[in-house]
Amino acid sequence: MTEPGSVERGLNSAQREAVLTTEGPLLVLAGAGTGKTRVITHRIAHLLGKGVPPERVLAVTFTNKAAREMRERVSGLLGRAPKGLTISTFHSLGARMLRDRAAILGYRRDFNIYDTSDQIAVMRTVLRELAAHGAPGTRTVLGEISLAKNALLSPADLEAAASDDRELYTARAYERYQEALRSMSCVDFDDLIYVPVELLRKEPDVRQEYRARFRYILVDEYQDTNGAQYELLRLLVGPDRNVCVVGDDDQSIYAFRGADREKILGFERDFPGARVVKLEENYRSTGAILDLANAVISQSAGRHAKSLQSRLGPGSPVRWIAVPDETREVELVIREIRRLIGEGVPPPSIAILVRSVILARGFEEKLRLRKVPYTVVGGQSWFDRKEVRDLVAYWMVAANPRDDMSLLRIVNVPRRGIGGATLRKMDELARSRGGSLLDALGLAARGEGGFPPAVRESAASITEVFRRARERLEARRYPEMTRGIVEESSYRDAVAELYPDAAAQKDRWQEVEDLLSWVERWHGETPAADFGDFLEAAALDRDVRPDERKRRGITLMTLHAAKGLEFTHVFLAGVEEGILPHRRSLDEEGGVEEERRLLYVGVTRARKELMITHARARAVHGPVKPRTPSRFLLEAAALGKLEAEAYDGDQAPSEDEVAGFLEEWKSRRGKVTDS
Secondary structure: OOOOOOOOOOOOHHHHHHHHOOOOOEEEEEOOOOOHHHHHHHHHHHHHHOOOOHHHEEEEEOOHHHHHHHHHHHHHHHOOOOOOOEEEEHHHHHHHHHHHOHHHHOOOOOOEEEOHHHHHHHHHHHHHHHOOOOOOOHHHHHHHHHHHHHOOOOHHHHHHHOOOHHHHHHHHHHHHHHHHHHHOOEEEOOHHHHHHHHHHHHOHHHHHHHHHHOOEEEEOOHHHOOHHHHHHHHHHOOOOOOEEEEEOHHHOOOHHHOOOOHHHHOHHHHOOOOEEEEEOEEOOOOHHHHHHHHHHHHOOOOOOOOOOEEOOOOOOOOEEEEEOOHHHHHHHHHHHHHHHHHOOOOHHHEEEEEOOHHHHHHHHHHHHHOOOOEEEOOOOOHHHOHHHHHHHHHHHHHHOOOOHHHHHHHOOOOOOOOOHHHHHHHHHHHHHHOOOHHHHHHHHHOOOOOOOHHHHHHHHHHHHHHHHHHHHHHOOOHHHHHHHHHHHOOHHHHHHHHOOOHHHHHHHHHHHHHHHHHHHHHHHHOOOOOHHHHHHHHHHOOOOOOOOOOOOOEEEEEHHHHOOOOEEEEEEOOOEOEEOOEHHHHHOOOHHHHHHHHHHHHHOOEEEEEEEEEEOEEOOOOOOEEOOEOHHHHHHHHOOOOOEEEOOOOOOOOHHHHHHHHHHHHHHHOOOOOO
16 A cells, blocks of 8 residues: 555645545546646545555546556556556446346357448448448448447437438348347447446446446546447446546547537536536646637637646747748748757657648658658558458457358458358358358368368368367467467468568568567466457557557647647648638537637647648649638737748738738627637
8 A cells, every 4th residue: 555645746736636536526627738647547546545445446538548558657656556456448348348248138258349341341231131222321321320329329219210211221220230240249339338338227236236346437538428438437426426537628629429528518417516626737838839729719618717827937939820832831841840850859759730631641742752750640550451450350250250240351361262152152051050151161161061172171271270269269378379370371371462562562471470479468468368358459459559669750640630649849730711620610510619629739739839830822622722821820819829920921911811800700709808
């Protein structure tokens, strides 16, 4: 047990209040850079230090990377890794609840978790069977089903609410999609919240058991919760109401993913008597950067009032530069970056942030040309690479022989001469016997079904791969199982066939080697974990590359991808009307206000220096057109928090432009107040 009071040392007064207020509901409004993670981890350490058993504490966040950081920090504070403490993402928590109680709701404990590609494969099969003229496409239907699950609506609910044929079609597709997943003992990401909520609602004894187990609940990034996640939390909170949520409504930027900002705004309504603590001392950014951030966000409608104060002094003024066009914008930014690097600034501490990936392309081309090292963040996940997905599919079939979709992915990887007609015949054989596709392959290998000798031989080879894989899986020899799959399936032949170019083949095979290394490292760190944990890590831990290769260059990324990160020098490019705020946001309820929060997030990523650019002409979707500065910049200029510069003799926004915009803005939304 830690020394009394030691955990609270080094905290400011607001942080200390948040850490020590352990009983009853607590809302911690943590502005950008105010030590949010510090508060959560110190609060957990304080609870354990005063004798709360680790198994009674649950901390939930949104990424595996954040969960790992929390665990490491708590262990550092306590001097040990507390056994029984649960720190996880919402989806990992849901997966564990579902594995523990799968039988109650008719699932097998060895269920697999399907990602987007798997879902598309299942839905295509479903829609082929429904076959309706003019029906919506696969991705559209899946999107509507996802929204339904996040709103906790069942297929029956959707059918009852249907007002036309299209909505009825979606409801029926939803029903058949769920039946297909269940028949293969699989779930999708949304099910990892939807099904546990269903469990807790229908089974009061189970609900009471979880409430007794988790006496203290902490939720990070509460502004990002959606309706289903909120309901899961509400059902887990027991009569003591010892729930602490930490978040910042000013950084709510994921409405397109279903995040509901009203949840953090309505916390005091949902948990009457809740205590509210505001963290406003910022340890990340200089005063000049925070002055702009406060000016931008102070005009936001319907927010918890707060104002960030810097602990780092005033710093350099924020630069807002008007450039003639996008070409000159790229030149200016890269020139400044090369100057910084020449002065000894480490490239990884520099970032270019843009509203959309389209704006990143011009920077990529010029960075390569000027030989400036860079990393693009927010691209394809390592777990989405073909070679990785293929081997994960082998794992999934080894763990769950009923997973027909995963087997279909790799039944001919490498080529085995099992074509579409053969697979359809095997599917019929499987259905007639009430088995899976792997069962049908086993029957074919034994001579049933009338298949030709070459098919029987291939079927025997495949089933032998999975027989050996299953033996190693049951013995918990996961690294050996994976290497066995690679060797016994002749997977290298598939790589050689698909990539005849020697260099490409070498790169692709490295993905296989990286996966083998990741399996060995994961198993070495968690030798007691079962294969369900292993598959969850592969399915849900998609925010970092398993080999953790360090970035050596500057970072080029979108504003959404930058959430949670920080850089010494930040370049915010393309801050113009139609880009930020995005043109689509102008027609969406609350869209412009979310774009304001997105700019606020971008500004607060900067620690020391911030440069903002806008072009007077740019081609985004079509020909070059005149552009105007973002209303958010003009608004901040009107408040006296920002002053424009001209680049290379070009004209900066005039005082008349700013004043004219201000008058128009006043007439539409009231007087702009000083921040």
